[in-house]
Amino acid sequence: MRDPAQALLIDLDGVLRRWDPAPMIAVEVKYGLKPAALLETSMSWDIYQPAMAGEITDAEWMGLVASRLPLDEAQAAAAVAEWQEYRGEVDPDALAFVRGVRAAGRRVGLATNATDRLRGDLDALGLTDEFDLVLSSSEMKVHKPAPEFFKQACLAIRHLPKYVLFVDDDDRVIQGARAAKLAGYRWAGPEHVAYLRKALDLPD
Structure with missing residues (x-):
């Protein structure tokens, strides 16, 4: 039996x-x-890798995407710009889970592979103030599932790995988190929120 987790790290996308x-x-x-x-x-x-590791900017990444499309330069740039206008939607169940964990006094960190566009996206989605800290691969210069990512993340949230619950939708990331001694759980929807709350020693 693991000790209950004392902090939550959760993915964005x-x-x-x-x-x-x-x-x-x-x-x-x-x-x-x-x-x-x-x-x-x-x-x-x-x-993709240099964009997530902060070696190139989001704009540079999208420029490279445009250069590989079977379109003329102007059309490719326009297609990428329009494609980038949609920034996704917040999952209300996942957000409710995060808010519940924080309300119970547990620290919550967003831990995501992202470019330098992340902070603007969080503002646009209304998520900026929903976390105690934001851990972005492009700012950390290392991306999930590298062991160094989890090491830095645990230091930032101020808990030993065994006391950190890591929630992500990518099996490779979960495997990496578990290899780094965190409690890793693959998100597949809200049906297992009660289990996650139990892993954090929170009431149902």
Whole structure:
């Protein structure tokens, strides 16, 4: 049996922020691109990794995405700009969980792979004041699931790894968190919030 966690680290995309594919696909259709072409291009490891590690800016990353599209320069830039206008939506169940944990006196940190656009996104989503601290891979210069990310995160939230619950939607990240001795849990929706609260020794 693990000791109850004393702090929560939680991911943004796929947990607190969800994405409706419809507006993004609409942009791709408008410019004659196949559905998910922009997402797939942006996730190409050779440009995604340096963006998440803070080696290039979000603007530089998107410039590289545009350069790889089968469009002329002006159309590619316009397609990427329109695609970027949609910034996702807050998951109300995940946010309610975060608020409940903080209300019970536990520290909560946002721990996410993100570019230098993160702070603006949090403002736009109304999430800026919902955490005790924000841990962004681009600011830390290391991204999940690297062991150094979890080491820095635990130092920042001021608890030993064994007392930190890490919630993410990515299996690789959860495996990395567990390897770093944190309690890792894969978010699949709100149905297991009661279990997560129990892991933090909070009442149902």
